[in-house]
Amino acid sequence: xxxxxxxxxxxxxxxxxxxxxxxxxxxxxxxxxxxxxxxxxxxxxxxxxxxxxxxxxxxxxxxxxxxxxxxxxxxxxxxxxxxxxxxxxxxxxxxxxxxxxxxxxxxxxxxxxxxxxxxxxxxxxxxxxxxxxxxxxxxxxxxxxxxxxxxxxxxxxxxxxxxxxxxxxxxxxxxxxxxxxxxxxxxxxxxxxxxxxxxxxxxxxxxxxxxxxxx
Amino acid sequence: xxxxxxxxxxxxxxxxxxxxxxxxxxxxxxxxxxxxxxxxxxxxxxxxxxxxxxxxxxxxxxxxxxxxxxxxxxxxxxxxxxxxxxxxxxxxxxxxxxxxxxxxxxxxxxxxxxxxxxxxxxxxxxxxxxxxxxxxxxxxxxxxxxxxxxxxxxxxxxxxxxxxxxxxxxxxxxxxxxxxxxxxxxxxxxxxxxxxxxxxxxxxxxxxxxxxxxxxxxxxxxxxxxxxxxxxxxxxxxxxxxxxxxxxxxxxxxxxxxxxxxxxxxxxxxxxxxxxxxxxxxxxxxxxxxxxxxxxxxxxxxxxxxxxxxxxxxxxxxxxxxxxxxxxxxxxxxxxxxxxxxxxxxxxxxxxxxxxxxxxxxxxxxxxxxxxxxxxxxxxxxxxxxxxxxxxxxxxxxxxxxxxxxxxxxxxxxxxxxxxxxxxxxxxxxxxxxxxxxxxxxxxxxxxxxxxxxxxxxxxxxxxxxxxxxxxxxxxxxxxxxxxxxxx
Numbered sequence: 001x002x003x004x005x006x007x008x009x010x011x012x013x014x015x016x017x018x019x020x021x022x023x024x025x026x027x028x029x030x031x032x033x034x035x036x037x038x039x040x041x042x043x044x045x046x047x048x049x050x051x052x053x054x055x056x057x058x059x060x061x062x063x064x065x066x067x068x069x070x071x072x073x074x075x076x077x078x079x080x081x082x083x084x085x086x087x088x089x090x091x092x093x094x095x096x097x098x099x100x101x102x103x104x105x106x107x108x109x110x111x112x113x114x115x116x117x118x119x120x121x122x123x124x125x126x127x128x129x130x131x132x133x134x135x136x137x138x139x140x141x142x143x144x145x146x147x148x149x150x151x152x153x154x155x156x157x158x159x160x161x162x163x164x165x166x167x168x169x170x171x172x173x174x175x176x177x178x179x180x181x182x183x184x185x186x187x188x189x190x191x192x193x194x195x196x197x198x199x200x201x202x203x204x205x206x207x208x209x210x211x212x213x214x215x
Numbered sequence: 216x217x218x219x220x221x222x223x224x225x226x227x228x229x230x231x232x233x234x235x236x237x238x239x240x241x242x243x244x245x246x247x248x249x250x251x252x253x254x255x256x257x258x259x260x261x262x263x264x265x266x267x268x269x270x271x272x273x274x275x276x277x278x279x280x281x282x283x284x285x286x287x288x289x290x291x292x293x294x295x296x297x298x299x300x301x302x303x304x305x306x307x308x309x310x311x312x313x314x315x316x317x318x319x320x321x322x323x324x325x326x327x328x329x330x331x332x333x334x335x336x337x338x339x340x341x342x343x344x345x346x347x348x349x350x351x352x353x354x355x356x357x358x359x360x361x362x363x364x365x366x367x368x369x370x371x372x373x374x375x376x377x378x379x380x381x382x383x384x385x386x387x388x389x390x391x392x393x394x395x396x397x398x399x400x401x402x403x404x405x406x407x408x409x410x411x412x413x414x415x416x417x418x419x420x421x422x423x424x425x426x427x428x429x430x431x432x433x434x435x436x437x438x439x440x441x442x443x444x445x446x447x448x449x450x451x452x453x454x455x456x457x458x459x460x461x462x463x464x465x466x467x468x469x470x471x472x473x474x475x476x477x478x479x480x481x482x483x484x485x486x487x488x489x490x491x492x493x494x495x496x497x498x499x500x501x502x503x504x505x506x507x508x509x510x511x512x513x514x515x516x517x518x519x520x521x522x523x524x525x526x527x528x529x530x531x532x533x534x535x536x537x538x539x540x541x542x543x544x545x546x547x548x549x550x551x552x553x554x555x556x557x558x559x560x561x562x563x564x565x566x567x568x569x570x571x572x573x574x575x576x577x578x579x580x581x582x583x584x585x586x587x588x589x590x591x592x593x594x595x596x597x598x599x600x601x602x603x604x605x606x607x608x609x610x611x612x613x614x615x616x617x618x619x620x621x622x623x624x625x626x627x628x629x630x631x632x633x634x635x636x637x638x639x640x641x642x643x644x645x646x647x648x649x650x651x652x653x654x655x656x657x658x659x660x661x662x663x664x665x666x667x668x669x670x671x672x673x674x675x676x677x678x679x680x681x682x683x684x685x686x687x688x689x690x691x692x693x694x695x696x697x698x699x700x701x702x703x
Contacts, residue, residue, distance in 0.1 A: 087255065
């Protein structure tokens with residue numbers, strides 16, 4: 001019997017798939033019963049709490065093999081990555097910064113490239129990570145605590161706030177009911193991006209927010 | 216020359232330092248990806264501590280720093296000592312009087328003047344001296360103030376090079392401080408260089424120890440790399456006030472005769488602040504949005520909030536940064552001042568007292584002394600007999616003693632009164648106003664009202680409501696009632 005899974009805060013498809021024993025998250029995403037979700041969300045890594053996901057039954061795969069010989073089986077495991085584009089307060093990229101990413105008990109040496117981009121494979125079940133790096137231009141150490149998977153879709157207020165905050169526009173905390181801080185931060189974002197400054201995050205603003213943020 | 220009275224509180228009457236509470240580590244919600252989606256993270260520029268020096272330590276409308284600023288430089292020495300390796304940037308601010316460009320120049324000059332003191336750059340002061348622009352206080356007067364502060368008695372500080380001043384210059388030139396310059400009584404460029412340097416040393420020296428505040432260009436955020444001081448110091452013009460009047464107040468201040476009151480109320484906005492940044496931080500000019508100290512305001516405006524002008528201009532209600540926030544027009548300064556005790560607390564309030572003689576007429580240029588507990592402060596009223604008093608908070612009562620300018624100041628002040636600083640409405644307000652106006656011996660309100668009515672030929676009713684309006688006009692506005700009827 002297929003199971004319905006209701007997305008919890010911090011969950012993304014790859015993590016959910018792993019929890020249900022699926023190495024290949026694509027199987028869930030492409031399932032025809034999840035077409036609606038696919039159409040609404042678009043990005044399997046950015047789901048909203050409350051989204052409904054149908055988990056198909058796991059069917060053991062049968063492969064015919066001849067005895068007496070050894071066989072290699074490659075498991076199609078989708079890789080999950082964390083991609084962070086780090087820019088300084090004035091918008092210039094933090095190029096070639098060395099740092100350490102601590103995730104699920106492991107500490108990995110990482111580095112941003114010339115464009116300020118940091119790419120790192122992470123376990124499907126990773127929820128928290130801490131990134132520490134030294135800005136080569138200024139010599140100052142920066143520590144970022146990351147909640148992987150907590151980014152909600154841009155259609156949601158929480159998702160809009162998170163993107164604005166990460167982009168350096170103070171939009172207040174996601175938990176807070178405070179509308180004022182959100183509208184202030186949003187207006188500044190709109191002003192800086194040539195949008196009508198109305199404090200309303202409509203489709204045009206959402207599109208620009210996604211473009212500027214990266215997802 | 217009218218001088219403001221500063222009620223001395225805590226460490227300094229005209230400045231404050233503080234450490235910024237640091238926010239917890241930034242927690243960011245990010246999305247992982249199986250494709251090429253990215254999370255863009257823009258870092259914030261963080262400040263760790265701040266310093267503020269108030270307008271009182273400059274001559275009015277000037278970048279010349281007065282001797283009393285020793286106290287505030289002492290505070291700066293303190294905060295620098297407790298934050299080793301944390302680089303500074305200095306910001307000058309002007310009040311909204313005058314246009315943006317004028318205020319950009321004045322605020323920039325003040326920031327530069329402070330920078331010059333702590334890095335010992337007499338040459339920067341020399342530039343102000345020979346090119347004062349719209350400033351009136353550089354010149355002979357500033358030389359006299361400096362000689363006086365250093366102990367070289369120039370005689371009266373009147374802006375004239377008389378024989379006493381020349382003698383004092385000669386004494387300075389002949390002293391250890393004037394080593395290597397000709398003793399000719401002429402305060403020319405080489406003498407000024409030594410004089411400025413000695414005065415800067417004086418401003419930075421501790422009262423009770425050998426400690427001296429002395430910074431090098433590398434102690435600043437830009438490292439002194441830019442010859443125009445970019446990143447190290449700048450003026451914000453009037454764009455970042457901490458106090459914004461209501462539209463009604465602003466309108467009232469535009470009335471003729473309200474200038475002095477407006478200037479007094481604007482005291483909190485005229486200030487120089489300095490922020491200390493995270494240890495080891497260095498920023499290049501290309502990363503810094505602020506224009507240089509002597510450049511125009513265009514660069515400032517690119518950093519404005521979308522509603523920047525609305526934030527810094529009067530709205531329906533009076534607003535203060537520490538209560539309502541949102542008074543700064545500049546997003547960059549707003550970011551730096553976030554959580555700053557120097558902008559959020561330690562506010563000064565200013566109020567004015569009009570000093571009257573035995574006939575209840577204002578005493579032009581009265582000298583006065585305020586007494587609060589064991590501390591006293593001196594000041595001088597202006598031509599209208601009004602003296603500005605600045606304090607951390609408005610006291611409800613203030614004891615003040617005063618005298619006419621010609622009376623010998625070593626004798627007791629002939630006039631003394633415990634003044635009600637902010638009389639309100641109704642009977643109590645009338646009582647307090649009458650008290651302030653010298654009707655302070657009669658024990659009851661009725662008797663005081665009768666005394667007033669007798670003096671001014673009014674019908675003797677003893678009812679305060681009959682005189683309430685003209686009492687306010689006199690006490691609050693300075694217009695003495697006309698004498699009518701039998702007493703005329």
